[in-house]
Amino acid sequence: MNDEFLHQIRIEPPRRFIAALKARLDRTDLRRTKRMWFRHSFIAAAIGISGLAVAIMVVNLNRTPIAGSNAIAPPRPAASDGYSATPHGSSASGNGTVGPQPTAPSPNQANSSVSAGTPIKPMPDSGVLVFEGMRIMGPSALAVSLKETTRILNISRPFTEPTFSIADSDSAIAALCNVSRPIEHNFGTFAGAADAVGATRRISNEELKRCESNGVKHVAEIKLGYLAVVLARSRLYPALNLTARDLFLALAREIPDPEQPQRLIANPNVTWNQVNSALAAERIDISGPALDSDTVTVFRDLIMEPGCSTFASLAALKEKDRIRYDDVCKSLRSDGIYHGMNSDLFGQLDAHPESLALVDFRYFAANGAHLIGVSVDEVEPSSTALYAGSYPGSRPLYLYANVPRVLVVPRMREFVSVLQGSIGYGSGSSSPISGSESDRRESREAALNLPDVKL
Amino acid sequence: MTLHGATSEPGAMTQTSLIDWDKVYVEHAPRVYNYFRFRLGIHADIEELTSRTFEKAWRSRTQYRHELAGISTWLFKIAQNVAIDHVRARRNHLPIYEALQLPTPDTPEKDAERGSNLARLTALTKTLPDRERDLLALKYGAVANNREIAKLTGLSESNVGTLLHRLVQTLRAQW
Numbered sequence: 074m075n076d077e078f079l080h081q082i083r084i085e086p087p088r089r090f091i092a093a094l095k096a097r098l099d100r101t102d103l104r105r106t107k108r109m110w111f112r113h114s115f116i117a118a119a120i121g122i123s124g125l126a127v128a129i130m131v132v133n134l135n136r137t138p139i140a141g142s143n144a145i146a147p148p149r150p151a152a153s154d155g156y157s158a159t160p161h162g163s164s165a166s167g168n169g170t171v172g173p174q175p176t177a178p179s180p181n182q183a184n185s186s187v188s189a190g191t192p193i194k195p196m197p198d199s200g201v202l203v204f205e206g207m208r209i210m211g212p213s214a215l216a217v218s219l220k221e222t223t224r225i226l227n228i229s230r231p232f233t234e235p236t237f238s239i240a241d242s243d244s245a246i247a248a249l250c251n252v253s254r255p256i257e258h259n260f261g262t263f264a265g266a267a268d269a270v271g272a273t274r275r276i277s278n279e280e281l282k283r284c285e286s287n288g289v290k291h292v293a294e295i296k297l298g299y300l301a302v303v304l305a306r307s308r309l310y311p312a313l314n315l316t317a318r319d320l321f322l323a324l325a326r327e328i329p330d331p332e333q334p335q336r337l338i339a340n341p342n343v344t345w346n347q348v349n350s351a352l353a354a355e356r357i358d359i360s361g362p363a364l365d366s367d368t369v370t371v372f373r374d375l376i377m378e379p380g381c382s383t384f385a386s387l388a389a390l391k392e393k394d395r396i397r398y399d400d401v402c403k404s405l406r407s408d409g410i411y412h413g414m415n416s417d418l419f420g421q422l423d424a425h426p427e428s429l430a431l432v433d434f435r436y437f438a439a440n441g442a443h444l445i446g447v448s449v450d451e452v453e454p455s456s457t458a459l460y461a462g463s464y465p466g467s468r469p470l471y472l473y474a475n476v477p478r479v480l481v482v483p484r485m486r487e488f489v490s491v492l493q494g495s496i497g498y499g500s501g502s503s504s505p506i507s508g509s510e511s512d513r514r515e516s517r518e519a520a521l522n523l524p525d526v527k528l
Numbered sequence: 529m530t531l532h533g534a535t536s537e538p539g540a541m542t543q544t545s546l547i548d549w550d551k552v553y554v555e556h557a558p559r560v561y562n563y564f565r566f567r568l569g570i571h572a573d574i575e576e577l578t579s580r581t582f583e584k585a586w587r588s589r590t591q592y593r594h595e596l597a598g599i600s601t602w603l604f605k606i607a608q609n610v611a612i613d614h615v616r617a618r619r620n621h622l623p624i625y626e627a628l629q630l631p632t633p634d635t636p637e638k639d640a641e642r643g644s645n646l647a648r649l650t651a652l653t654k655t656l657p658d659r660e661r662d663l664l665a666l667k668y669g670a671v672a673n674n675r676e677i678a679k680l681t682g683l684s685e686s687n688v689g690t691l692l693h694r695l696v697q698t699l700r701a702q703w
Contacts, residue, residue, distance in 0.1 A: 075696070079668040082645050086561040090575050095553060097579070098586045487550045521555050 088225065088494065096229040207235035207482050210245040211271025212374070214300050214367045214505055215470070222492040232484060238267075241374070245270035249292065249473050250284035268478045268485065273300060273374065273468035278528055291476035293523035295489065296516045298496040298505040301434035301467035302372045303454040304359070305444040307422035313429075314448040315352075317465055321380025322348040323357045324411055326404040329384050340406050360414045360421070361431030364405055368433045373403035375466050376449065419443045434459065434467065434506055460509045470496075470505045476523050486523070493520035549589065552599055553582070559600075559670045560607050566669030567611050567661055569650030577614060581607045601679050604670060608662065608680065615658065652702050660695055667692055 209219065219237055226232035240248065248267040276284075276292065284292055304320070306313060315323075322328055323345070327337040345352035362368045381402030382388045390398040405411050414430065415421040422428050422444070429447060437444055437454065446454035449465045458464035472492065479485045493516050496507045507513055557578065564577045584606050585592075592602055653661050659681065666672045666680060674692075678685040 075700070076668075078645075079649075079664075079696070080671070082566070082649065083558075083562045083669065083671070084565070086558055086575075086578070090578075091557055094557070094575075094579050094582060098553065098582060101583065101586055484550070486548065487554065490551075490554045521551065 085494075092225045092228045099229040206233050207269070207485055207488065208238075208267045209235045209269050209271070210238045210240040210248050210267045211472075212241070212273060212300065212470070213239045213370050215271040215297075217367070218297070218492060218495045218505060221495040222488060225491050225495065226484065226488060232488075235268075235488070240270075242272035242274050245272055246276055246280050246473065249289065249475060250280060251287040251289050267475070268482055269472055269474040269489065271297070272471050272473060275471060275528065276473055276526060281526065281528065289475050289477075291523075292526050293474045293476050293489075293519065294526035295472040295474070295493055295519045295523075296508060296512055297470045297472050297493060298507045298512075298516075299434075299459050299467050300371050300375070300470050300505055301454070301459055301464065302368055302375060302431060303434055303437040303444075303466060304429050304431055304447040304449075305422075305437055306429050306447065307419070307426075308443055308445045309423055310426045310445075312445055312448065312453075314451055316349075316450050317376050317380035318383045319345075319349050319352065319380070320376050320449070321383075321402075324359065324405050325377065325381065325401070326406045327401055329386060334384065335386050337401065340408075340410075343410065355427040357410050358425065358427050359411050359429045359431060360418070361411060362414065364407075368431060369405065371433070372431055372466075373405070375468055377405070378402045379465065456509075459506070460512070467506075469508075473526070474523060476525070479523065489523070490517075490520045493517060547589075547592075547594070547599070549586075552603075556600070556603055557582070559672075560603065562669035562671075563604065563607055563665045564611065564669070565646065565665075566649075567665035568614065569646060569653075573614065577607075577610055581610050584610070597679070598676075600672065600676055604666065604672065604676070604680050607670075611662070611665075612658075648703070649699070652699055656695075660691070663688065663692055664695060 209215075216237060216239075219235065223232060223234045245267065249270045276294065281292065284290070304315070322340075322342055325340055328340050328342070330336040330338045342348050342357065344354050344356055346354040348357070361372075382391070387398065387401060390401065418430055419440075422430060430444075432444070434454065437446060438456070448454075452458050452464045454464050454466060459467045462469065472489065474485075474489055479489075496505045508516065560581050561574060561578045564574045568574070568577070581603070585603055592599075597605070653664060656664075662681065663677060666677045667674075672680070674685050674688045677683070677688045681688065683691070
């Protein structure tokens with residue numbers, strides 16, 4: 074037993090309890106605010122009534138001629154001031170009005186009257202005073218955690234769901250750094266800034282400098298967790314080792330022609346030995362979730378794209394034509410080699426030795442009794458490999474926050490903190506996996522204090 | 529504790545209104561929660577005691593004067609009082625077995641391990657005086673440093689260090 078051991082007995086309080094208590098405290102605030110509002114209203118009403126009473130008294134005094142006196146009316150303002158003199162030159166006109174009556178207002182008065190009657194327009198969007206809701210960009214897998222975070226924050230009081238745009242790391246970080254040029258992407262065009270972004274890589278020095286030159290001077294980094302996918306087979310059969318390149322050649326819609334690598338052809342591979350002569354002459358048969366699912370998106374990003382980049386001609390395409398590059402590197406074939414999952418997945422995998430299934434890491438970890446993971450580039454999928462960053466099917470997921478926005482975006486700090494705590498929860502497929510215990514401790518600190526990123 | 533834009537202007541309202549109470553809650557709720565786990569070892573009441581602490585703090589936060597005590601010190605002083613009240617009320621029937629009923633933080637295996645460790649620790653510390661249990665709870669449950677503990681217990685900082693060192697040695701010998 075030592076300090077470390079004793080500290081490890083600590084646990085995270087149940088999130089249900091933390092959220093419920095916060096909601097209760099917020100309601101206490103609300104009740105107090107209401108009480109204060111009633112108290113202030115009462116005082117204001119009392120002051121108003123007293124003021125009115127005094128005003129009426131003063132008016133009555135003015136209207137009552139002092140007996141025996143020769144009251145002299147005060148001098149009238151000239152008509153050129155915008156006020157006409159009373160018809161009879163008397164201060165007490167007898168019609169209940171006191172003082173001068175307006176006629177045509179002067180230009181100045183016209184201006185002031187317009188400005189007084191016009192609702193105050195919000196300041197043009199300076200990025201400081203106008204709140205339009207939190208804007209977040211990042212990988213689609215972040216959506217599950219964002220929804221969970223919104224749900225938790227809504228328990229205490231209404232919370233506007235942030236606008237979330239799916240974007241790859243490059244586009245997301247560019248948006249964080251307030252780059253004004255439109256960013257073309259498969260999913261659309263992004264031109265604006267983002268308050269916080271998710272990225273599956275760390276921000277680079279160049280990007281940080283660009284942020285700074287664009288006025289985003291404080292960027293905080295929070296390591297949220299990991300994204301990971303696994304190709305698995307039944308435990309009845311031996312482990313399998315494939316490379317990202319093998320998997321690209323097995324599953325891509327188009328691949329380089331072996332005869333003319335510059336030319337792309339429809340993927341003709343149907344057996345593993347066509348992909349790589351060192352592999353068995355077994356049929357390629359991979360089942361998985363829908364092509365637009367988060368799991369497949371992560372697979373495209375983490376396995377397909379790196380496999381694609383092993384071809385020099387395709388890697389060069391990234392710089393030349395990003396949209397075409399994404400299309401070639403991330404498109405899965407639709408000829409039946411990749412197909413939907415059987416409702417009895419374990420039965421299917423047990424019955425077919427050649428069958429593989431694409432699943433997210435959490436599902437794989439929870440079903441270790443049935444599934445064995447395919448090693449990618451000779452690294453087995455495991456928590457240890459994932460935390461060490463050696464498993465190609467996983468990437469750390471970072472959140473980068475534009476720190477000054479915390480001061481103007483309501484509840485943004487709370488949002489970041491709850492988001493960090495929400496990682497690893499939620500039922501969506503391919504939602505991020507929380508990091509190791511030390512990772513979690515560090516990211517919790519970072520989410521609370523939002524220190525500037527250090528590279 | 530960070531006070532956003534805290535000034536030296538007099539007036540408690542001005543000071544407290546500048547504190548980010550959401551942040552205070554997020555940062556301190558787990559510490560207070562674990563303080564009670566270590567201090568009392570009774571899961572059934574931990575949520576209730578944590579709630580009571582924060583409700584008391586929230587009700588009186590407009591009176592909080594940061595120049596007199598840091599937020600941690602102020603909050604844990606409230607937690608200590610809540611714990612003392614609780615111990616007084618239940619001194620004669622402290623159900624140690626309840627310590628086994630712990631929340632689920634990570635994996636079931638990890639949870640079971642932590643649960644049994646806390647139960648064992650609770651059993652070992654049940655004969656200790658309240659002050660020693662409080663020291664352990666502040667150090668390992670609330671993760672307070674020796675200076676904060678000294679402020680909360682009225683002991684000197686070096687005394688806190690010495691007492692904790694002896695306590696851990698004693699527990700290690702009995703573990």
